[in-house]
Amino acid sequence: MSAPLDGIRVLDLSRILAGPWCTQMLADFGADVIKIENPDGGDDTRSWGPPFLKDKDGNDTREAAYYMSANRNKRSVTVNLRSEEGKEVIRELAKTADVVVENFKVGGLAKLGLGPDDLMALNPRLIYCSITGFGQTGPKAPEPGYDYLIQGLGGIMSITGNPDGTPGAGPQRVGLAICDLTTGMYSTIAILAALQHRERTGRGQHIDMALLDVHVGWLANQAMNYFIGGKVPERTGAWHPNLSPYQPFPCADGEVIVACGNDRQFKILTRELGVPELADDPRFVTVPDRNANREALAEIISDRMRLKPREHWLTRLPEAGVPCSGLNTIDKTFEEPQVIARGMKVEVPHPLSPTGTVPNVANPIKFSDSKIAYRRAAPMLGEHTDEVLSEVLGLDAARIAALKETGAL
Structure with missing residues (x-):
């Protein structure tokens, strides 16, 4: 080649x-x-x-x-x-x-x-x-x-x-x-x-x-949020301004990131957390609903995820179809099997x-x-x-x- x-x-x-x-x-x-x-x-x-x-x-x-x-x-x-x-x-x-x-x-x-x-x-x-x-x-x-x-x-x-x-x-x-x-x-x-x-x-x-x-x-969606919504974007720390749940959550022995990009993934998450009723809660049914009530939702998810260690969630959630990852330092990034596999x-x-x-x-x-x-x-x-x-x-x-x-x- x-x-x-x-x-x-x-x-x-x-x-x-x-x-x-x-x-x-x-x-x-x-x-x-x-x-x-x-x-x-x-x-x-x-x-x-x-x-x-x-x-x-x-x-x-x-x-x-x-x-x-x-x-x-x-x-x-x-x-x-x-x-x-x-x-x-x-x-x-x-x-x-x-x-x-x-x-x-x-x-x-x-x-x-x-x-x-x-x-x-x-x-x-x-x-x-x-x-x-x-x-x-x-x-x-x-x-x-x-x-x-x-x-x-x-x-x-x-x-x-x-x-x-x-x-x-x-x-x-x-x-x-x-x-x-x-x-x-x-x-x-x-x-x-x-x-x-x-x-x-x-x-x-x-x-x-x-x-x-x-x-x-490359201000991308943040610029469009401003152009269309008329509101100047602000610092949101670890959470996403347009998606929820889309942030780190505490586990029994550390933190993991959960990134639900759609309603289907959220429904799977609620089942894995043992609270499937959340998927039908009017506060959390759609992305806009969850964004409007993100603090209440984050508190519920945090309480459930604290019950099990990181490795449980890092293994179980991706297997079920919910995007989830750790928060790596650079040394740990280069130890990731996926990073190694990709050369x-x-x-x-x-x-x-x-x-x-x-x-x-x-x-x-x-x-x-x-x-x-x-x-x-x-x-x-x-x-x-x-x-x-x-x-x-x-x-x-x-x-x-x-x-x-x-x-x-």
């Missing part, structure tokens, strides 16, 4: 997370992703530790776990973009590329003669994806955008956390850089769509991606690792007639500079050495 993007070359001028997350997905799909890094330290996230990968002597390397999470399957080339010769290397690489991904401030690369107009003039088939906090237009366009800021502006923190008036109330940051990650995914989607457009027209295009746009775009932890080759490999979270996409190839772990800084410049641009060792001598690489 071949990878879906075999033969596609991506010039990756991005760093931190949103851009690298996008290009890692493209690399997983088989694209040749050439990661351009500043010779002086490279991607900022290389130093975002601990933890760092340890070498065979147990010493920390310069490879931070954060950096390694988003740069698998790429080749690292160091280029000084302030050097005229360095900029010329980028132009020559762009002529051979299908896609450029960058997350400089608005206009930052254009000042260097490496903006979309500049590179697309050299390669009209080029797809040039710019990722910024606020996009290429609008009053905040010049400002840098970080995930935390976008979570605050975009509204996710206003609906995440305990409700007002309860212990620990207040807006909370989501525990992952979710705006960066989703922008990386949307950017991947946009690039794939642009590649298909190019197949039909022969033309590349500029893609303008903004973290704030993406965040607002969501993989070992990827790395030259500094004492075992020769490092663990990675697998790409979750499963193709029937293509493959995800885990060719290499996140590259060391400049690991592939000589290789890429020789292979792609045809430069000999003497020319590469001369460029290094001038500070271009």
